[in-house]
Amino acid sequence: MVVTHDHAVATQVRRTVAIRDGRTASEVRRTARTDADGNTVPTTAGPPLTA
Numbered sequence: 330m331v332v333t334h335d336h337a338v339a340t341q342v343r344r345t346v347a348i349r350d351g352r353t354a355s356e357v358r359r360t361a362r363t364d365a366d367g368n369t370v371p372t373t374a375g376p377p378l379t380a
Contacts, residue, residue, distance in 0.1 A: 331342060339345050347354040361369050 331338065333339055343359050345357045345359075347356075364370050
């Protein structure tokens with residue numbers, strides 16, 4: 330687990346959970362997929378959580 334306010338650090342992890350006023354405000358799960366040419370394509374999966 331990493332706790333940070335640095336957006337550059339947050340983009341390097343698979344899952345980001347934002348907390349606002351002590352509650353979960355949003356969640357982003359990142360995955361990587363492979364395209365037809367074999368290149369890795371980053372994607373974002375899952376809808377954000379709502380409080």
